[in-house]
Amino acid sequence: MRKPQDARQRILDAAEQLFAEHGFDATPTSKVASRAAVPKGLLFYYFPTKRELLRTLVGERLDLGPIDTAELIDKDNPVRSLLNLTARLDEIQRASDVLRVIVWREQHTHPEIGAKLSEHRRQLQSIIESVLRASTVGPVTAARLRAAAQAWLAIVTMRPAVEAAHQPPTTLAALAELVCDGLRASPA
Secondary structure, eight states: OOOHHHHHHHHHHHHHHHHHHHOSTTOOHHHHHHHHTSOHHHHHHHOSSHHHHHHHHHHHHSOOOOOOGGGTOOTTOHHHHHHHHHHHHHHHHHTTHHHHHHHHHHTTTOHHHHHHHHHHHHHHHHHHHHHHHHHOOSOOOHHHHHHHHHHHHHHHHHHHHHHHTTOOOOOHHHHHHHHHHHHHSOOO
């Protein structure tokens, strides 16, 4: 016998797949219920509105959860540390590749998605800053650290779009070196 949580999970899984394939607006709740193999009434028991289904889906699956940055830090090697972090983030995102499609597609038409994406970016930037702080030897101003983290955040979040546009990939290591060189440079 299936547990009630299984039905909720199946609904979220079905919504994730269908919203990624067809978009939120083009996916009727009846199709989500059918794909999840649950009665439509059960879908509305868990998610009173379709918008609530989208909000919950993004809220739960865009969360990075705890990332143990200690295992990613290569002392006095911020380039390697950034690459380690990026590899870990890639692992996390691969687990929900279709969700990335939903977020990028729906962020402009659903303000709650845009807000969750902004929160996600702040969380990522904080993680990047902590990795840079822990792996860089010597004094670094808070402003430089923040700027380097923002630059790396832009690089790792734009990478999928660049790859999808079939642009020639710039090696990630070269970009990490560029960011970290700027981190260590003395202000002019």
